[in-house]
Amino acid sequence: MVQINFANKEIQCKVVYYGPGMSGKTTNLEVVHQKAPQTAKGDLTSIATEGDRTLFFDFMPLDLGNIAGIKTKFQLYTVPGQVYYNSTRKLVLQGVDGIVFVADSQGDKIEECIEAIENLKTNLTEYGRDLETIPFVIQYNKRDLPGALPIEELQARLNPTGAPYFEAVAATGEGVFPTLKALASLVLESINRDKGDVPGSSARTGVSGPTRPAAAAAGPRRVAAAGPRRVAPKPVAAQAPAGRGPARATQKRPAGRQSAAAAVEAPSQPRARPAKRAEPMRRPAAKTGKVKIKERADKGRLMLVLAVAAVIIGAVGFVVLKFL
Amino acid sequence: MPKQMRQQTDAQLRESRLVFYKHDIQTIDSTLRDFLSRSKSKAALLVDKDGHLITQEGSTEKTDTDTIAALVAGCFAATREMARILGEDEFSALFHQGRKDNLQLSLVGTRTILGVLFDDTTTIGMVRLYAAETARKLSSTFRKIIARADADPTGGSSDIGAGFSEAAANTLENVFGE
Numbered sequence: 001m002v003q004i005n006f007a008n009k010e011i012q013c014k015v016v017y018y019g020p021g022m023s024g025k026t027t028n029l030e031v032v033h034q035k036a037p038q039t040a041k042g043d044l045t046s047i048a049t050e051g052d053r054t055l056f057f058d059f060m061p062l063d064l065g066n067i068a069g070i071k072t073k074f075q076l077y078t079v080p081g082q083v084y085y086n087s088t089r090k091l092v093l094q095g096v097d098g099i100v101f102v103a104d105s106q107g108d109k110i111e112e113c114i115e116a117i118e119n120l121k122t123n124l125t126e127y128g129r130d131l132e133t134i135p136f137v138i139q140y141n142k143r144d145l146p147g148a149l150p151i152e153e154l155q156a157r158l159n160p161t162g163a164p165y166f167e168a169v170a171a172t173g174e175g176v177f178p179t180l181k182a183l184a185s186l187v188l189e190s191i192n193r194d195k196g197d198v199p200g201s202s203a204r205t206g207v208s209g210p211t212r213p214a215a216a217a218a219g220p221r222r223v224a225a226a227g228p229r230r231v232a233p234k235p236v237a238a239q240a241p242a243g244r245g246p247a248r249a250t251q252k253r254p255a256g257r258q259s260a261a262a263a264v265e266a267p268s269q270p271r272a273r274p275a276k277r278a279e280p281m282r283r284p285a286a287k288t289g290k291v292k293i294k295e296r297a298d299k300g301r302l303m304l305v306l307a308v309a310a311v312i313i314g315a316v317g318f319v320v321l322k323f324l
Numbered sequence: 325m326p327k328q329m330r331q332q333t334d335a336q337l338r339e340s341r342l343v344f345y346k347h348d349i350q351t352i353d354s355t356l357r358d359f360l361s362r363s364k365s366k367a368a369l370l371v372d373k374d375g376h377l378i379t380q381e382g383s384t385e386k387t388d389t390d391t392i393a394a395l396v397a398g399c400f401a402a403t404r405e406m407a408r409i410l411g412e413d414e415f416s417a418l419f420h421q422g423r424k425d426n427l428q429l430s431l432v433g434t435r436t437i438l439g440v441l442f443d444d445t446t447t448i449g450m451v452r453l454y455a456a457e458t459a460r461k462l463s464s465t466f467r468k469i470i471a472r473a474d475a476d477p478t479g480g481s482s483d484i485g486a487g488f489s490e491a492a493a494n495t496l497e498n499v500f501g502e
Contacts, residue, residue: 068487075376181496184500
């Protein structure tokens with residue numbers, strides 16, 4: 001749900017990229033992270049398996065700055081594409097304000113897309129939400145691949161309600177910004193349209209929904225992103241649904257920031273999709289901590305020995321003095 | 325979904341919005357400051373279940389609290405699902421132990437999560453004790469807010485200016501225009 005802080009004049013919106021596995025949701029977010037102005041973007045956090053699949057979600061804050069005096073922030077999420085992770089997919093949809101459905105245009109993926117869109121509707125229903133009342137756009141991705149279906153066919157099968165749609169080649173960055181721009185516009189329009197329904201006013205210095213007060217918002221905004229940050233979980237690739245590997249061998253995502261940049265700069269070149277995403281960043285082993293703990297243990301032992309020695313010397317001295 | 329039912333659902337969603345007034349936020353911040361002082365913790369974050377940060381107290385200058393808020397909400401949502409599968413209503417507290425810093429998460433009411441960052445200057449027992457007390461205080465504050473919202477469902481009108489749409493279009497063009 002959109003968080004509006006009238007006292008602090010701040011709006012926070014939650015946008016979710018939804019779609020079947022390997023359709024390009026994370027690639028969309030990587031391109032946004034790559035191309036968005038430095039002052040607008042935060043870090044891209046990705047919780048993914050080592051097998052290149054989103055395990056929980058990818059997250060990136062996007063600060064649009066002041067719009068008519070109101071500080072506007074978008075929080076961009078992607079969901080795991082695999083049915084196997086549906087429970088986490090559902091969790092990310094909680095409180096969503098706008099949805100981009102990233103569809104794979106290839107003919108042999110159409111059934112997966114239909115299944116994913118039905119799954120989206122089901123998951124929204126569980127939160128008492130309806131896709132028809134939420135800002136929603138469709139992105140037909142991978143338009144450059146030879147097996148891509150005609151737009152008319154995709155529209156007929158995936159978009160019977162006539163939601164806005166965009167053609168894209170996310171791996172080269174094409175169509176990514178227009179999609180997000182359209183959705184952001186719909187979300188902001190929906191806020192403006194519903195403004196009479198939004199409780200709170202400047203006279204009351206009220207804020208609608210749980211939100212951040214002026215003092216709390218004073219923390220510095222991190223803008224200088226150092227590239228996608230990967231949170232490396234335990235390898236669970238083996239748990240991914242079997243039998244999909246070979247069909248997806250040619251659909252790998254760009255290998256992190258650098259390859260995405262190269263692809264963006266040369267859109268006319270054939271899609272270069274490296275076989276594997278950049279190795280997730282790992283926490284350095286906590287050796288220092290272990291050493292410190294060991295040092296502390298050694299000190300403790302030494303103190304104990306000294307104390308025992310002092311007691312023994314004292315006792316011997318006492319006995320000697322008594323006999324003398 | 326029939327239109328009438330859809331309108332009802334939307335109305336329910338609007339009604340479910342919490343309305344915080346400035347003095348509510350001041351009360352919440354004061355409760356958090358008191359908690360930090362008594363438990364000797366470093367920082368406290370109040371996050372809603374959608375992943376938005378409500379408020380924060382303590383030293384969080386070097387922390388990307390927006391991302392932490394999103395991850396805390398995700399973490400708690402996953403835990404809730406585990407609880408459901410195991411036949412529990414909810415796991416009301418979570419603890420993440422680090423080498424230097426630790427993170428304790430406690431459920432406050434039904435919608436918000438209190439995240440506490442602390443190091444070895446205090447103990448998990450102290451933090452848990454005072455976090456439970458703080459969660460009770462904050463729940464009481466939220467109950468008052470909800471009761472007030474029920475008494476005055478209109479809640480006044482917004483002050484989003486008439487020029488918002490136009491300004492939004494310009495901003496989006498500046499940020500996303502290629």
